Amino acid sequence: MNYQFAAELAGRTIVITGGGRSIGREMANAAAAAKMKVAIMEVNQVNLEKAVAELKSAGGDVTGYVVDLQVESQINEAIAKIEKDLGKIEVFVNNAAFHDSAELLESSLEMWNKTFAINTAAPFLCIKAILPGMIARKSGSIINIGTVNSKMMIGSDSYTASKAALHAITRTVAVRYGKHNIRCNTIVPGTIATEVWQERIDRNPAVFENLKSWYPLGRVGKPSDITAAVLYLASDQAPWMTGTEFLVDGGLLAGFAPMYPVVEGTD
16 A cells, blocks of 8 residues: 655654554554654564564664563563653554454453453553653654454454453543643554454455455455554644544444345345
8 A cells, every 4th residue: 555644754753562463564564664763562573573674674763672561561661662762652552452252151261361461451551651751742642453343242252342441541541631732542443354364264264255245345454444544643634633433444333234225125
């Protein structure tokens, strides 16, 4: 995708959790192309080193930090190091996520807690660590990556609940810290075709084909669809957007495309 970059993004520091692969990797790629200073927080060292090497070879200003988001001390140490290495953090993207597809009766407490640790507690801890600097500068954009699952029942029960809590954190930060000119928004993706779907693709190679009829635009999403929204919220083009749930879902939540012909009797 050819992104339209806002000129003011150049030189700004953006931190992306889970930026070593999938949607986060696309965010890092686009931010580097926009001449931002990019910090990637990633638990998988192999993915991190590969992403950093590729982005640097393309001329990107990218630094990687190995962080287990389940460990508070590692989060605090990484953010302190980022601030030391790159200066002020102007944009922070809570992108990393853990997805447990089990239904409620099949979920263990261990997996439930792990899901909330990565999807809810980690963003809370990251925001808590970066807020003092943003408050001092009276500026900052925090972007949380949520999900359409938090708006309706689509399965993956612990993932859904943990992301719904993240949506609530967005509202809390936006209202409580808006007086410091800090914006906090949630991007709400629909189905995005990435490698994290590989296990389900192995079980059902037609999964994306089966899903696309539910989307009014007739396809599932791409990482670039979410990345474009991140760049917009990171820029000065969205100065009065905060506390929002920014839907990037191909129209899914507007209405179920296969349903209305049945209701109207036109199917």
